Amino acid sequence: MSGQKRLIVVGIPGVGKTTVIDRMMRISKKKQLRAEHVVFGTVMMQEAGKLGVSDRDQMRRLPVGEQKRLQSLAAERIGKMTTDLLVIDTHLFIKTGEGYMPGLPIDLLKPLAPTNMVLVDASVPEVLARRAKDSTRQRDVGSKEDVQLDKQMAVSMLGATGVALGVPSLIVENKDGEADKAAETVLRAVGVG
Secondary structure: OOOOEEEEEEOOOOOOHHHHHHHHHHHHHHOOOOEEEEEHHHHHHHHHHHHOOOOHHHHOOOOHHHHHHHHHHHHHHHHOOOOOEEEEEOOOEEEEOOEEEEOOOHHHHHHHOOOEEEEEEOOHHHHHHHHHHOOOOOOOOOOHHHHHHHHHHHHHHHHHHHHHHOOOEEEEEOOOOOHHHHHHHHHHHOOOO
């Protein structure tokens, strides 16, 4: 591996992004890399807590202007982190009452300084099944058409982000039971595996 790797790993709810990241961290630690996983939303939530917001689902319902302010604060904090492999776990967009809001507008991407963009993906039926089983969040399960639109929006935003920053973008499929394979694919692609 040459130099520090800063990966922004994204995916719509239900693709298994967190599972793939957890596997990436386990593999990286076995290789004795200084690896850190930071959840963008957790950093935002720490700031939102100061406003009396108690969970992420409530945070995503805040006015767009307030969400943007929280995003900026989180990007500044994460941008200062250093390690061999920093995996920034976030979403490319947030569904709001006004429509799709970019989760990573250009003014946030610059301080994060990613070396790579990674989109974790899964089939529509897998996403719907995973969302239905997830009792840890108040997720909108959505319809087949909703998930398909979310997937299309994610790919579009990934492409735009990669072009804007001039960094490689990778789409990795996380099929049921194959999270280790997806994690190894990502790490190999960025020069860690």
